[in-house]
Amino acid sequence: MKRKYLLFSLLLTGSSLYAQEWPAVHPETRPATRWWWLGSAVDAPNLTYNLEEYAKAGLGGVEITPIYGVQGNDKNNLPFLSPQWMNMLQHTETEGKRIGIEVDMNTGTGWPFGGPHVSMTDAATKAIFQSYQVEGGKEITLDLKVEEEKQRPVATLSRVMAYNADNKQCLNLTSKAKNGQLQWKAPAGHWHIITLYIGKTFQKVKRAAPGGEGYVMNHLDKGAVKRYFANFDKAFK
Structure with missing residues (x-):
């Protein structure tokens, strides 16, 4: 009898747990997706x-x-961060709140980050x-001009x-380089001189949307990053 009572109690407990409602599902617990705006050729009705x-x-x-946009549809493109583009973003955010979808945006177009404001x-x-x-x-005089011609202005x-391969001696001669030349009274031995220049990649934003074309920014330069995001501050004012 006790065994039957225990089994019955376990069955009731399991049924009670099974009957509990599933926790409420909020937008942050649902999957999200990247939303490509081709050419930013969007309008309010279709966004909704x-x-x-x-x-x-x-x-x-x-x-x-x-x-980047669809060929032949240029007339409907909206320049990135323009007043028209910002109006469509605001409409999307308003409708997202009404419908129950969280709206986020990428801080750039195409890849990598960059654009017309990047000097x-x-x-x-x-x-x-x-x-x-x-x-x-x-005494040694060495011309330190960059070999790649397009890099010379930048x-x-x-x-x-x-570096002396004979005695493993290593010297920093940076302070002796002036006006594109190295003047140095080199000690005896066979020396390898290595120069390091900071050049430019000249890389442009790939697959840029209208209004997002331009040079890729220097992601490792704090000032460059701040100046890049300053354009977003202006657009959101």
Whole structure:
């Protein structure tokens, strides 16, 4: 009898747990998706329609990423961060709140981040190494001009190092480099001179949306990043 009572109690407990309602589902617990805006050729009615369809499909969020447009549809493109573009973003956010979808946006178009406001100074950089071999025991004058011609107006000399393979001696000669030349009274021995220049990649934003074309920014430069995001501050005022 006790065994039957215990089994009955366990069955009731299991049924009670099974009957509990599933926790409420909020937008942040639903899947989200990247929302490509091709050419940012969007309008209010279609933005609302798409958001409603996304909600019906069970999505809880979208991340807006503008990208290059559809050929032949240029007349409908909206320049990135323009007043018209910002109006469409505001409409999307308002409708997202009404429908129950969280709206986020990418801070750039295409990839990598960059655009028309990125100057050559703030553009992405690269390391350029050049090497020379000299015999010591005499005064040396060495032309340190960058070999790649297109880099000459933009590249800056960062380091000049000398290495003696015979005695493993390493010297920092950066302070001796002036006006594009190295003047150095080299000790005896066979020396390898290595120069490091900070050049530019000249990379442009790939698949940029209208209004997002331009140089890729230097992601590792704090000032360049701040100046890049300052354009978003202006657009959102």
